[in-house]
Amino acid sequence: MVVSAVRLNHAVLHVSDLERSLDFYQRVFGMEVVAREPRANAAFLKLPRSGNHHDLGLFGIGGSYGPKRPGIGLYHLAWQVDTIDELQDAQVVLAEAGALVGESSHGATKSLYAQDPDGNEFEVMWMLPRSEWGAYENSAPIERLDLRGDVERWTGVSTSDELRPRLAQGDA
Template identity: 70%
Template sequence: MTINAVRLNHAVLFVADLERSVAFYEKAFGMTVMAREPRANAAFLRLPRSGNHHDLGLFGVGAQPPRPRGSIGLYHLAWQVDTIDELEQARLTLAELGAFTGESSHGATKSVYAADPDGNEFEVMWMLPRDTWGEFENAAPVERLDLGAEVARWSGVGTAADLNQDVTR
């Protein structure tokens, strides 16, 4: 029997400097600290439009050598935005923070990539309307993103509310 999960609720990262990481996620995503646990040197942050208790947990563990890219462990987190316009703004925000690392089109999703102060990679992505996935229904290519063209085509189209809300038990 499989686990009947409905979504990933939150992510937790080990970070070198807790306050530096809290400040980064506040600036990048507008997150607010919802709770702290001083005994664990931890902070729990919520996205501005989230109804969740917390979306990200950060545990300060002190400076350590970075994990080599491609080694076993988490590759990246993906944060979804509602509109392609918000993705364009995310790219600007991440560039201003010196965190932007790249962008790509995965067919049904359009993505920009960045790294936090500890080198943890993350993706900010926008999903095409479900009824337009077409050939990308069962594909996830990695192609060049022409964000300007995507904004011209999809500006103002929100898709986050279209996520599968079927939570029958």
């Protein structure tokens, strides 16, 4: 028996300054605050195009912990965009916010890496159409991203509807 999850529903982060983090995620991702829990110094945000109740929870824990350092635990979250054009737009937004820290191609996915004000790393990624994964079906190389070339090749191609595999007839 396995847990039959279909996707990650939301993520929750501890942050040093709740209001600063809210400002960042609202400004960079256009998220809206859908709920607050003052007793826990927490807020819950939703992406503009999400059908989810909330996509990100933030819990303010104060600044006495210092900046995040690499170690055991969460490395990063990945936010998927629908088109390569949206990835290109994200590159501009992240650079203007001073958050962009890297980029790469993983074959089937094209990725930008950034950090929030507390140093929590996140990825903004676009996935090739499933039919184009080919040699990348069972690999995830780390290669140089050619975003300009990828935009020329893939502009306007939507892939987010391919997230959930279709059940075979007779499957529940």
